[in-house]
Amino acid sequence: MERVARLAGQKAVVIFSKNSCCMSHSIKSLIISELGVNAAVHELDEDPKGREMERALIKRGCNPAVPAVFIGGELVGGASEVMALHLNGSLTRLLKRVGALWL
Numbered sequence: 001m002e003r004v005a006r007l008a009g010q011k012a013v014v015i016f017s018k019n020s021c022c023m024s025h026s027i028k029s030l031i032i033s034e035l036g037v038n039a040a041v042h043e044l045d046e047d048p049k050g051r052e053m054e055r056a057l058i059k060r061g062c063n064p065a066v067p068a069v070f071i072g073g074e075l076v077g078g079a080s081e082v083m084a085l086h087l088n089g090s091l092t093r094l095l096k097r098v099g100a101l102w103l
Helices: 002-008 022-034 050-059 079-087 091-099
Strands: 011-015 040-043 068-071 074-077
Touching: 002 011, 002 050, 011 022, 022 079, 074 079, 079 091
Parallel strands: 011 040
Antiparallel strands: 011 068, 068 074
């Protein structure tokens, strides 16, 4: 749990993901490719402690565990929450507020 908290606070935007997850791919595409955010991405299926981090994310309320998006060190949520923020225009405002988006 401590490792997830430490990693989540290392950059303005942190995404916990799995290469095999299509929703993780969609969220990374939105945040990184479409919006141009320089996010830290942690692929749980490539990390030796990935299962441990996955359990920690579930304990924090992420179900499913990935994708899990942290903005400004705070858990925003998974794909549904991030897409809802994007569709209502709140995501870009939030990203600007933490200095992850300049436009």
